[in-house]
Each structure stands twice: as C-alpha cells, then as structure tokens.
Amino acid sequence: MDDNARQATRLWTLAQPVVSAFVTSVVRDFSARDDVLQEVAVAVIESFDRYDSSQSFVGWALGIARNQVGLYLRRVRRDRLVFDDETIAFLASAFGAVSADESPKLGFLQECLRGLEGRARELCDLRYRHDLKPAAIAEAVGMTANSVAKALQRIRDQLRECIERKAAAAGTTT
Amino acid sequence: MTNDPRQLIDGYLDETLSSDEHELLNRWLKAAPENAQQLAHATLLHDRLRSEHLALDAASEISRRALAPVLGKSTAASALRLSRWATSTASTAAIVAAMLLAAVLWKGFGESSASAAVVELNRIIAANAQPSDRTFKITVEESALPQRQRERSESPESNRPPKPPIEGAVLHVRGGGQFVLVRKTADGRPFVTGSNGQTSWAVRPDGPVRFSSDLTRFNRDLPGHEHSMPLSNIHEGLERLREAFDVQLLPVESGDEANIDDEPSRLIVAVKKRGFRGPKRVEVTYSVRSGLIRQMRFVEMPYGPARLTLRMTLVEEQPLGEAFFDHQSHHDADRTVEEE
Numbered sequence: 318m319d320d321n322a323r324q325a326t327r328l329w330t331l332a333q334p335v336v337s338a339f340v341t342s343v344v345r346d347f348s349a350r351d352d353v354l355q356e357v358a359v360a361v362i363e364s365f366d367r368y369d370s371s372q373s374f375v376g377w378a379l380g381i382a383r384n385q386v387g388l389y390l391r392r393v394r395r396d397r398l399v400f401d402d403e404t405i406a407f408l409a410s411a412f413g414a415v416s417a418d419e420s421p422k423l424g425f426l427q428e429c430l431r432g433l434e435g436r437a438r439e440l441c442d443l444r445y446r447h448d449l450k451p452a453a454i455a456e457a458v459g460m461t462a463n464s465v466a467k468a469l470q471r472i473r474d475q476l477r478e479c480i481e482r483k484a485a486a487a488g489t490t491t
Numbered sequence: 492m493t494n495d496p497r498q499l500i501d502g503y504l505d506e507t508l509s510s511d512e513h514e515l516l517n518r519w520l521k522a523a524p525e526n527a528q529q530l531a532h533a534t535l536l537h538d539r540l541r542s543e544h545l546a547l548d549a550a551s552e553i554s555r556r557a558l559a560p561v562l563g564k565s566t567a568a569s570a571l572r573l574s575r576w577a578t579s580t581a582s583t584a585a586i587v588a589a590m591l592l593a594a595v596l597w598k599g600f601g602e603s604s605a606s607a608a609v610v611e612l613n614r615i616i617a618a619n620a621q622p623s624d625r626t627f628k629i630t631v632e633e634s635a636l637p638q639r640q641r642e643r644s645e646s647p648e649s650n651r652p653p654k655p656p657i658e659g660a661v662l663h664v665r666g667g668g669q670f671v672l673v674r675k676t677a678d679g680r681p682f683v684t685g686s687n688g689q690t691s692w693a694v695r696p697d698g699p700v701r702f703s704s705d706l707t708r709f710n711r712d713l714p715g716h717e718h719s720m721p722l723s724n725i726h727e728g729l730e731r732l733r734e735a736f737d738v739q740l741l742p743v744e745s746g747d748e749a750n751i752d753d754e755p756s757r758l759i760v761a762v763k764k765r766g767f768r769g770p771k772r773v774e775v776t777y778s779v780r781s782g783l784i785r786q787m788r789f790v791e792m793p794y795g796p797a798r799l800t801l802r803m804t805l806v807e808e809q810p811l812g813e814a815f816f817d818h819q820s821h822h823d824a825d826r827t828v829e830e831e
Contacts, residue, residue, distance in 0.1 A: 339531075342531065
C-alpha cells in the first residue's frame with residue numbers, strides 16, 4: 318500500500334461512522350445501507366486524488382455519500398417512504414456539524430450497553446443484532462408492537478443519558 | 492398519529508411511521524438546522540448500536556480467521572481471549588471500517604489474488620507429486636439423487652450389485668500415480684483397489700484378484716473419474732483445477748478438521764468454470780510450509796446420476812513400505828490372480 322492509499326485508509330476509518338450514520342438516516346434498511354456504504358467507500362478510495370486536504374474529509378466524504386444515496390433512491394424511490402432532496406441536503410450538513418462533538422462520546426456506548434439487563438438487553442439484541450422491527454420483536458417476546466417501540470425508545474434514551482454522563486465525567490462534553 | 496418530534500424520530504428509525512407522520516417529519520427537519528441535527532444525533536446512536544452488536548460477531552470472526560492458521564487448535568483459548576480483548580478495547584467503528592475497506596481493496600486486487608492462487612496451485616501440484624506416502628479418510632457429507640433418477644432406479648438396471656460405499660473409505664497415496672483405496676462392503680468386508688503406477692488392481696472380498704495394465708481399469712466406480720478428477724489421483728485432480736476452475740486463496744478457519752497440528756494452513760477455493768464438467772466447487776486445504784494437501788472437499792461432485800459432497804482428510808503421513816501399492820500386499824498368497 319502506498320502513502321496515498323494509507324492516508325485514504327486512515328481518513329476513511331475515522332470518517333466512516335459518521336458517513337454510515339448519514340446513510341442510515343436515509344436508507345434505514347441495514348443491509349441496503351451496507352450496500353450503499355460499500356459504494357461510498359469505493360467512490361472515496363477511487364476519487365481520493367481529488368480530495369482537497371485543506372477541507373474537512375468528513376464533509377467531503379458526506380458529499381460523496383449524498384451522491385451515492387441519491388443514486389440508490391432513484392432506484393427505489395417509488396417503493397419506499399424517503400425524504401426529499403432538500404431534506405437529505407439538510408441532513409448531510411447536520412451530520413457534518415455534529416460529528417466532531419458526537420463521535421468521541423459514542424465511544425462510551427459499549428460500556429453503557431454492558432449496563433443493560435433482562436428485557437432491555439433482549440430487545441436491544443433483537444433490534445440491532447437480528448435487525449428485527451418492533452412488530453417482529455413483539456411476536457417473538459409476546460408484547461404489542463407499540464409497547465416494543467416505546468421500550469426501544471426508552472432504551473435509547475437510557476443509553477444516551479449514560480453516554481452523556483460518562484462523557485461529562487471524562488471531560489468529553491461540548 | 493403523533494406530532495412529537497422525538498417520537499417521530501424514533502418511529503422513523505424503527506420504521507413504524509405512517510406516510511402522514513413521515514411527511515410531517517420531513518417538513519419538521521427542513522424547518523431548522525437544529526431539527527436535522529437532532530435526527531443526526533439520534534441516528535449516530537442508532538447506527539452505532541447496530542455496529543456494536545455486529546462487532547461482537549465480527550471481532551470474533553476476524554480473530555478466528557486471522558489467527559487460526561498461525562495459532563492452530565492448541566491455542567484456541569488464546570484466540571478467544573484476544574477476540575474478547577479486540578471487542579472490548581478496539582474501536583468498533585474502526586473494525587467495521589477496516590472490514591469495509593478491506594472489502595473495497597479486495598475488490599481492486601481481485602485479479603492479483605487470482606494470480607497468486609494459481610501460483611500457489613502450481614506449488615501444490617509440484618509438492619504433491621513428490622513420492623511421500625499419505626493416508627486420507629473419506630467422508631460423504633451429502634448425497635443427492637435427482638427426482639427423475641429416483642424414478643428410474645425402479646428399472647431392471649438398478650438390480651446391478653451396489654458399489655461399495657465411499658463413505659468411511661481410506662485412501663493411501665504415493666506421489667501422483669500410486670494409490671490404495673480401502674472400502675467396506677455392506678457386510679463389512681474390505682474391498683481394495685489400487686495402483687502401483689505400473690498396473691492397477693482390485694481385491695474383492697471373494698473371487699479372483701484382478702489386475703490390468705490399464706491404470707484406470709478399476710477406477711470406474713469412483714467419484715470423479717469421468718471428469719478427470721478421480722479421488723485416487725490427486726495429481727490429476729489438481730491439474731484439472733488449473734484448467735477448468737477459477738481459483739482463489741483464503742485463510743483456513745480454526746476448528747477445521749484439516750488443521751491437524753499447529754502448522755499454518757491455507758485454503759484454495761476452486762469454482763468450476765462454465766462449460767466444464769465436474770464438481771461445482773473444490774476446496775483444497777494445504778500446509779503453507781510444504782504445500783502438501785491436508786484436505787480436499789468436493790461440492791456436488793457427479794457420481795453416476797447422483798451428486799456427492801465429500802471430503803478427504805489427511806489422517807497420517809508416514810512411509811507405507813516399498814510394496815504397499817502392489818496388490819500382493821492386500822491379499823493372501825493363495826488367492827487366484829487374473830490379468831484383464
């Protein structure tokens with residue numbers, strides 16, 4: 318691997334979580350998200366020569382991701398509920414704006430996840446490891462879809478509070 | 492219908508919004524940059540949750556694949572500890588990113604990887620042509636008979652005596668052309684076929700011992716013979732891979748039966764090209780150091796009307812004696828011997 322490729326790899330590794338989240342904000346299906354993200358990665362590596370190093374790499378990669386998401390949506394738009402182009406542009410800017418502060422804090426997520434117990438852990442596992450939606454989870458655990466959705470919302474809130482608390486204790490707050 | 496932005500965001504991430512709610516969220520996001528940032532915050536957590544859960548599996552898989560050839564079975568526990576370490580300390584995002592990048596780079600380097608595999612295949616062919624003695628056990632994983640053939644099996648032809656089963660057979664090989672294959676008949680008696688490179692022969696449980704100067708004379712009831720890939724001739728099978736299969740190199744998974752000691756192994760996967768006959772795929776596990784084969788796995792290998800998936804696993808590697816591949820070593824001296 319030459320220096321250029323090494324540099325592209327390093328920058329992409331740092332930017333990838335934010336770019337991934339941006340893609341997820343528009344392409345919610347995780348397996349479709351993975352496909353789009355792979356296309357983004359290919360485009361980032363292939364066009365790295367054109368990256369202006371005086372600019373934010375995350376912003377540049379988000380621009381590429383926006384194009385790839387656009388290509389994906391043109392293929393599926395008729396079948397899915399998706400945001401319009403203007404909203405997607407807003408989202409790309411929003412991810413660029415929050416990433417610098419947010420990414421370091423999410424490093425505490427793993428520790429916070431270890432604090433989940435019982436039903437909360439089970440629901441989290443079904444939602445995120447097995448990629449099940451609330452209706453399918455409800456069937457698996459004998460709850461209603463609505464109560465699963467509310468429970469997932471509470472779990473994310475709980476994790477968010479845990480992350481903020483730990484970030485504050487570690488001095489990683491904004 | 493809700494108009495609470497937090498509920499709209501959660502509903503959006505879990506894909507439970509109605510189209511009206513979706514439209515409401517769409518408008519709300521455009522109303523102020525802070526709104527879009529609120530969704531960005533929520534999605535970063537949501538996306539990271541997915542990555543964290545996958546990373547538990549991914550880290551385990553990465554360390555298992557990467558370390559297995561180096562560490563072998565005896566240090567599987569160390570690999571597991573390292574896997575846990577990787578999960579707990581490495582950045583999950585970095586793992587996922589690295590995997591993704593590796594996939595991207597792999598895409599680009601696909602052609603050179605194929606060339607490397609061909610170079611390795613040539614090395615394996617040369618190494619396995621050496622006159623060392625090795626013993627393999629044959630295991631049939633799956634045997635499938637097409638429906639129309641099942642119907643035909645009611646025909647008078649199906650009354651022919653059954654072939655000795657290949658499952659559980661033991662294959663001894665020396666270099667490219669010498670072999671002894673020991674199968675058991677239905678009543679447990681040995682049925683031995685072989686070749687010393689000059690003649691081929693068959694020692695049935697009863698009747699005369701037969702031999703022939705046609706080296707393929709007694710191969711015909713073995714899987715693969717009709718597609719230049721007889722199990723009894725590894726050398727010929729490997730040559731066939733070179734011409735009729737697309738090959739690529741992979742690491743060997745830990746816990747694989749082919750990992751018989753702590754020596755590093757590697758895997759060549761060969762996928763049959765269009766227009767050629769033979770098994771759909773062949774997997775060759777071999778010693779990185781010596782190039783000697785430890786296991787061959789044949790997927791959907793034609794065997795008469797059936798399709799077999801079977802593997803040959805190395806069980807022993809030691810000299811079998813000068814005369815072992817002669818028929819005389821496998822029957823009593825008073826048996827009748829006939830040339831065909």
